[in-house]
Amino acid sequence: MQPEASRAPAGLNVSRESRGKLEIYVDLLLAWQKRINLIGPATVPMVWERHIQDSLQLLPLLPENTKTIAELGSGAGIPGLVIAIAAGLEVHLYESNGKKAAFLREAARRTGVTAHIHVARLETLRTATNVPKVDCVVARALAPLPLLLDYAEPFFARGAIGLFHKGQDVDAELTEATKCWKMNFIKHASLYDSRGVILQICEATRV
Numbered sequence: 001m002q003p004e005a006s007r008a009p010a011g012l013n014v015s016r017e018s019r020g021k022l023e024i025y026v027d028l029l030l031a032w033q034k035r036i037n038l039i040g041p042a043t044v045p046m047v048w049e050r051h052i053q054d055s056l057q058l059l060p061l062l063p064e065n066t067k068t069i070a071e072l073g074s075g076a077g078i079p080g081l082v083i084a085i086a087a088g089l090e091v092h093l094y095e096s097n098g099k100k101a102a103f104l105r106e107a108a109r110r111t112g113v114t115a116h117i118h119v120a121r122l123e124t125l126r127t128a129t130n131v132p133k134v135d136c137v138v139a140r141a142l143a144p145l146p147l148l149l150d151y152a153e154p155f156f157a158r159g160a161i162g163l164f165h166k167g168q169d170v171d172a173e174l175t176e177a178t179k180c181w182k183m184n185f186i187k188h189a190s191l192y193d194s195r196g197v198i199l200q201i202c203e204a205t206r207v
Helices: 016-033 041-056 080-087 098-111 122-127 145-156 170-177
Strands: 068-072 090-094 115-118 136-140 161-166 181-189 197-206
Touching: 016 041, 016 080, 016 098, 041 080, 068 080, 068 145, 080 090, 080 098, 090 098, 098 115, 122 145, 136 145, 145 161, 145 170, 145 181, 145 197, 170 181, 170 197
Parallel strands: 068 090, 068 136, 090 115, 136 161
Antiparallel strands: 161 197, 181 197
């Protein structure tokens, strides 16, 4: 791995302060990657495009005046923690793996992000009584849409929208999800995956 890998590319459309914090995050990510599997090993040389820029494409889709977001199945904090670093947001990160949660705590501390790390299985969210009110809930490569909507339901109920990275099977997943959900959604072509989309769930209620 070349030392330059942790340096932000020239075209990154963020402030100088955010750029510096993202470089700290990437440097930490690459260091921890040697001990625990945070991202796919084959994607390490392409970390900025495959993970950071892929996350940042959500920023223009966030609701106006967004202050707080949540990420389901956070893993390395992609896209949730990355977005929070870039935009100065408060973030709730849900991750059941203790080692990955430890990385998230350290990354939040090093970058100065206000982050709440919830070490819990997502199945427990439906019966939780303390789910925070957030403006947006995000997830990437987590679960088929019907299950993802189940996990996100408590956040939708409190007014959040959803921004989910989905792959080439998104239409089949939408068809399956509409059996149980009434949704208002928009599909945005991914800027970094020719077969992927960003699925914006503006509203979702059970039928």
